[in-house]
Amino acid sequence: xxxxxxxxxxxxAPQDAAQEALAGRPSPQGVGGxxxxxxxxxxxxxxxxxxxxxxxxxxxxxxxxxxPEPRAIDLVxxxxxxxANTIRHANSAGSLKIWYDTEEIVCQIEDDGLISxxxxxxxxxxxxxxxxxxxxxxxxxxDQVDMHSDETGTTIRLHMKLPGxxxx
Amino acid sequence: MWxxxxxxxxxxxxxxxxxxxxxxxxxxxxxxxxxxxxxxxRRMLEEEVAQxxxxxxxxxxxxxxxxxxxxxxxxxVNRSLDRQGGVLALVxxxxxVAKILRLTTADRxxxxxxxxxxxxxx
Numbered sequence: 414x415x416x417x418x419x420x421x422x423x424x425x426a427p428q429d430a431a432q433e434a435l436a437g438r439p440s441p442q443g444v445g446g447x448x449x450x451x452x453x454x455x456x457x458x459x460x461x462x463x464x465x466x467x468x469x470x471x472x473x474x475x476x477x478x479x480x481p482e483p484r485a486i487d488l489v490x491x492x493x494x495x496x497a498n499t500i501r502h503a504n505s506a507g508s509l510k511i512w513y514d515t516e517e518i519v520c521q522i523e524d525d526g527l528i529s530x531x532x533x534x535x536x537x538x539x540x541x542x543x544x545x546x547x548x549x550x551x552x553x554x555x556d557q558v559d560m561h562s563d564e565t566g567t568t569i570r571l572h573m574k575l576p577g578x579x580x581x
Numbered sequence: 582m583w584x585x586x587x588x589x590x591x592x593x594x595x596x597x598x599x600x601x602x603x604x605x606x607x608x609x610x611x612x613x614x615x616x617x618x619x620x621x622x623r624r625m626l627e628e629e630v631a632q633x634x635x636x637x638x639x640x641x642x643x644x645x646x647x648x649x650x651x652x653x654x655x656x657x658v659n660r661s662l663d664r665q666g667g668v669l670a671l672v673x674x675x676x677x678v679a680k681i682l683r684l685t686t687a688d689r690x691x692x693x694x695x696x697x698x699x700x701x702x703x
Contacts, residue, residue, distance in 0.1 A: 462617050465590050468646060486677045493648050497616040540656055546649035546685055553684055 443563035444531040448570060451521055455512035460496060467509055468493050471520060478513035479575050487554035491571050492520050494547035499524040505566075513575065517556070520571045528562040591618045592643075593625050600701035605636040607697060611643025614651035623654040630661045637662060638700045642673035652681055659691050668692075670700040 456474060460467050471492045475485035492509065499507035503524035510521040534548025552558055557572035591612040598607050606629050614622055629637060637658070641647075659669045671693045674682060682688040694700035 464615050464617060464648075465613050465646075468613070483676065486680060489646070490648070490677060490681060493615060493646070497648055497650060500616050540685065540687060540690055544649075544653065546652065550649060550681065550684055554680075 443561075443567075444528055444533070445559065445561040448521075448559055448561050448568055451510045451519070452512040452514070455510040455521075458509040458511075459506050460499070460509065461506045462500060464493055464496055464500070467496055470509070471511065474511045474513070475518055475573070478518040480518055480573055481576065484573055488518070488520065488571065488573050491551040491554050492522065494551050495522045495569050495571070498547055499526065502526045503567075515575065517575055518573050521568060522571075523566060523568045525566040526562075527564060528560065528567050533560075534558075590615075591622060593622065595625075595629060598701070600698075603635060603701075605638055605701055606632070606634040607638050607640060609640040609643065613646040614644060614654075615646065615648040616650040619650040619654050622651060623657065626654060626658045627661070630658055630665075630667070633665055634662075634667055636668045636670065636701070636703075638670045638672060638697055640672045640697055641675070641678055644678055645675060647674075647678045647681055649681065649685070652685060652687060655691065656687060668703075670694055670703075672697050672700050 456470070458467060458470055468489045471489050472485055475488050476482070480488065496507055496509065499505075499522070503526035505525040507522060507524040510523075512519055534545075534552045536549070538545035538549055551569075551571065555571045556574045557570075559568075559570040559572070561568045591610065591614050593611075594609045596607045596609075598605055608626065608629060610622070626637075626639075639655070655669075655671075662669050669691055671682070671688075671691055673695060674693065679688075679693075682691075682693065692700070
């Protein structure tokens with residue numbers, strides 16, 4: 414698994430993308446189609462190393478949106494894991510956008526890293542593995558995960574369904 | 582022996598204790614452990630592992646948050662201790678910490694107790 418702009422640069426350029434695909438290797442072109450734009454009025458944050466501030470913002474927004482406490486904690490965990498990948502692997506600061514409506518709350522994390530494995534985070538890593546739990550946890554706790562990654566960067570969108578509003 | 586070290590958000594304090602005549606090392610971690618302070622956390626824990634304790638107990642009751650890099654540090658400590666015949670035990674994880682331990686099944690590998698006394702009694 415390469416979620417690493419620097420590692421990707423160290424890899425030799427593929428001579429033939431089709432040949433790479435036939436060989437069953439992850440595509441260096443990245444994964445996922447482009448995502449629709451965030452909702453207007455989304456809250457926006459930038460982070461370099463201050464993940465605690467990001468976690469606090471996510472928790473506050475999630476509770477404001479009406480996400481129950483245990484799910485808010487799950488969302489904090491997921492966002493923190495994705496943002497940790499920015500610190501580990503991207504060359505840029507990361508950006509976080511949060512928005513919600515009556516149905517769901519969405520957190521979008523963007524950086525200049527590259528994910529070349531379409532199945533990143535889909536397989537359970539062994540406890541002996543020295544990494545790879547981050548994205549797996551993200552997939553376990555979120556209701557929906559959208560991922561788009563190419564040579565310009567990576568966008569990951571985490572969705573959590575909100576409990577239905579009671580009427581009356 | 583008693584000391585405190587602050588790493589950004591994270592405080593780690595270490596005390597040497599005894600339970601029924603058996604010595605153990607108690608490490609209290611408080612704050613938030615993530616990728617930005619994992620190296621320090623790992624280094625401090627490895628210093629304690631190097632003392633070859635019979636039992637290393639990590640009191641997590643003050644730890645609000647732990648991410649997968651901090652979890653890997655714990656798994657590493659668990660392996661090192663195991664190799665030298667020692668035991669690692671975790672105490673009183675808060676909701677977010679308990680969640681990552683459960684999700685990754687690390688709580689089946691490393692015993693988790695409600696209190697330091699229970700952990701020390703084994």
